[in-house]
Structures are given as C-alpha cells and as structure tokens.
Amino acid sequence: MRRILAVWSVVGLLACACFAQASQPAQDQHLAGDSAQSTGSSDSADTIKALMQEVKELKARVAALEARQAQPLQEQPSSAKPAMAAEAMKQEGTPAEGQTTNPEPVTGLFPGIRMSGFGALSYKATDARPLEAGLLGFRNNLNSNFAIGDVDLFLTSHLTSKASVLSEVVFSENAEKEFEIDVERLLLKYDFNDYLKLSFGRYHTGTSYYNTVFHHGQWLQTAADRPLVVEFSDHGGLLPSQGVGISMTGRIPSGSLGLNYIFEYGSSDIHRPSIANPDVEIAENNGQATTIGLFAKPDWLQGLQIGGSFYHDRINPDGGPLHIGQSIGSAHLVYLTPRFEFLNEGFVVQHKVQETGQKLNTPAFYSLISEKFGEKWRPYFRYQYINAATQSPLFADVTLRHGPSVGLRYDYNDYIALKTQYNRTFRRQLPDINDLLLQLAFRF
C-alpha cells in the first residue's frame, strides 16, 4: 500500500510538472513563428519586399532616435504581476528626450508613391436584337467578343500624417480596341480629424453608394459588371459619376448611430454614349453640381450602412435649346461583411425642362445578394430596374429595362478572381436580351 501511494504521488507530481511546462513550447512556437516569418512565411513576395523596406526605414529611425536620446532607456523586466507592471509603465509619463513626437517625422516611414492596379479580361456573348452599342471595350455589332475594358492604375502618396494624394488613372478600351487615358480621380486629401476630411480635385460623386466604393477595379466588385444605373456615365450609366471641385466628409457626433455626412461642390462635363446606338453621344454640358449625403453606420450591427444623397445641377444637352434642372435622389441599405453582401440602392432622377416646365422622372434600383461558401466560392444574385420615359431628352435609349443576373465568383487567390454571369434583360416593346459574361479579374 505504501509503495502504491508513493508511486501514485510521484506520477502525480510528474504529470503536474509536465502540465506546467506545456505552455512553454507554445510560447516558443510563437517566437519560432516570429523568426520564421522573416524567412518568407508571407504568401506574397511583394508584401515581404515592402515589409523589408519598412524594416530598413525603421532601423534607420531607431538609430537616429537612439543617437538623440540623452539617457538610454532602462528596460524593465516583465513582472510577475502584469497588471501592476502595466500601471507602472503608464506612470512613466513623459518619454525621454528624442521621443517627443511631432507627427511629421513619422511621415518618413512613408516615402514615395505606392502604386497598385486592377485589370480584367472579359468575354461577352449576347443575343440582343437589334445589337446594342459595345461598351466597356466590346466591339459594336458583334454577338460575342473579348475585351480588356479598363486598366486601372491606382497611386497614393502619404504627404504628411494628415495629407495625402490619391490618383486613379484609367486606360479605357473603346469599341475600336484602342485605349484612351482618363484621370478618373486625382485628389489632394487633408484629414483634419474624423469630423472633417477635405478632398480637392477630381472625384467620383456621392450620387450612389456603389460609385463611392467600387470605382473602376473590376476585381473589387462581386459581379462581373456594374448595374446599369450606376455604370460610369462614359459607359452608358445614368448618373453623373465624376466631378471636379471640393469634397467634404466626416462623422457627425451621434453616439452609436454612427452618422456621417458628405458634401460635394464642383463641376462636371458628362458625355454619355447611347447604349442603343454606338454613333450617338450626348454631351450634357453640366453646370455646377452640389451633392449632399448622410449615412449611418451603427455600432450595434457591424457592416450595416443606411443612407441617402441628393444631387442637383443644370444641364444643356448638346448645347441645344433645352435647359434642364437635374435632381437625383438616392437611398441605400447595405449590409456588408467579409462573407455576406447585401446591397440595395434606389434612385429617382428628375429632369425638369425649364422651357416647357415638363418634369420627367426616372426611377431605378438594384439589389444584390451574395454569400461566400468556403474560402473561394461566392454565388450572387442581382436584380436591376430602370424605367426612363420614352420622351426623356437624356435616357430615351434606356426606356424600361429590368431583369435578374445570376453569377458565380471564384477567388483563385487574393489577387485573381474568375466570374461567370448570366443577365436577362426585359425591355419595353423590344425582345428580351440574354447575356453571358465571363471575366478574369485581377489586381497587381
């Protein structure tokens, strides 16, 4: 009995000792992971390259700081009472000389310009009768063909801790398979704080949620194409998608409601091609445009955004006799998480002809829902609707169009996505259209 008890005690002690040591390898693993990651644990070579550059810059900065320090820092060993240790560190108060930080020197961490890009190869087959204009690089009068569409070069430069420059230059393929260069966005941005952020230059208007989030990168959006109503105006879209002027945005103190505002004032010169006839393009000759918007991103449901905007300008289509007051109201309800996407936007575009007093309203909406299955597959469904008056001076080519789109997106990796999409479009007094879209979208 005595032996049994003695053996049991020894075994128990050994088990306890082993258990106590169990956390040590885990910590070692973290340390091992730390060192291992410098040898290429990141899946992206360019990320490693960028990080290594940052390492060099930080090392240089540390060396400069150390040289300036009057007294070397005394490293405190971590205490067995971590909360007390943390409190002690907090009470250290003012950092040593040389650590007094003006935000400006930190900008030394971000020299130069960062560039990224987006591209896509698309294939479209359609049974439209009569054939419609081949936009987005597709040729006119062909039932099926390939297109590059937009090649998007996106550049940012961090000037100071509050100022930055953003530039988006797009090489757009036209129906003749030639590329045209367009500066889509060029913004000098200055963020005073979360409540006031100013941008000066060429911007994408806040007339729709879609226009402020997805821009020209096909890879960014789930679907293979944009809903027609929020398509860029130079690709046949209905809304004025660009402006040149000043843009202000920021939070409104509203607690957990998370209210934000948008204000834009600028001018634009929209040229909108007819989607029915490739030879026709309307120059809107827009005057000064004002956009105001309000949206809420409540704390209690991460990913939810509800809001709306109002846009107004005056247009003189093709310099003709008609002068039109254009007002666009929009509302959106969006729920966006990394795995789930639910986009809903509604619009009313009102054209008031000054000469006749006639008011023409064009209601439109789109709704898109998608969910990610596993890590790579994302099926989606979209429905879009536009009902333009046939006597509309701007949207007579659109008239009534509505219909569903179903598609599947496959993310091969973090850079490449394959999309396949079927669109069915119902039109007023015209045959329905069936489109098949295949797209290889990527970023670089």
Add this chain to the structure above:
Amino acid sequence: MRRYCNFVIGFAVLASLLAGSSILAQSRQDDVAVIVNPQNQIESISSIDLRKIFAGEKRSWNSNIPVFVVVRAPQAHERDILLSHVLRMTESEYKQYWVKKVYSGEVPREPLALLSNGMQLEAVRADKGGIALINLADVKQGVKVLKVDGKLPGAAGYTLR
C-alpha cells in the same frame, strides 16, 4: 501509515496548485496588451473603438492627433488576436478589406505591418498617435498600456487573450 498517506496526498495537492498557478501566470503573460504613446491622453478604450481603429474607421484621437496603426505581420500571435478577437476576419479577408478601403479613398494606406514586437514598440514610441497590439511579456518602458473595456491585461475577463 494514515499520517504518511495524508502527507503524500497533501504534498501532491500543493504541487498541483503550484503548477496550476504557474500555468495561469504563463497565460497572463500571453495576454495581448493595447499600447499607445505615453503622450496620448487616453487611459482606456472600448472594444468597439478598438475595432474601429484597427478597421480604419476611427482615424483620429479625440485630441485630433491622427491614429497611427501598427500591426504585426502574418503568423504572429498578436496578428492572430487582432484577426480573431478584434476584427473577426481571416487573413485573406483582412487583405481584401484593406485593398478595398485604400482604393475607396477612405484611408491612404493599410496599417504598417512589422516583423517584431520590438519594432512595434519603437513605432509607437516614435508617434504620438501610435497604437499597437503586443504580447504583454514584451511590453517595455516608453509606452502606455490601455485598459480594454475597463480591464488591464492579466485581469480576469480580459478579452485579448
């Protein structure tokens, strides 16, 4: 005989308690602290604000100082805590999130990703608006540890562990 058995059992229980407390102390050392520059007036942060900061939604402190977010590179413990406890994203989703965020023009760049906690400490020490997540055992002088939802790392119920 009975006295001897009681002694052995008592000794075993005591050893178990010591081992348990050692494990607890170790796990507290594994807590991830939220550190900021000592010049930052903030002492405590809510988990909602922490998410907003690391998601790029809150970009300035109340004193109008721009937030300078520093994160660890992939596969570090702090990165895992950031993704699983703060942002609730996978690594791939995190990358896509920031591509979209930068491209929308909301932020000029994604958070600076660093390879070691020492570099994180230096970055936070160097910038008044700096904030980072760092293993408590690696916290050194010259930074301030924030309470998260009123609790310091090591305290019971601390969320970043």
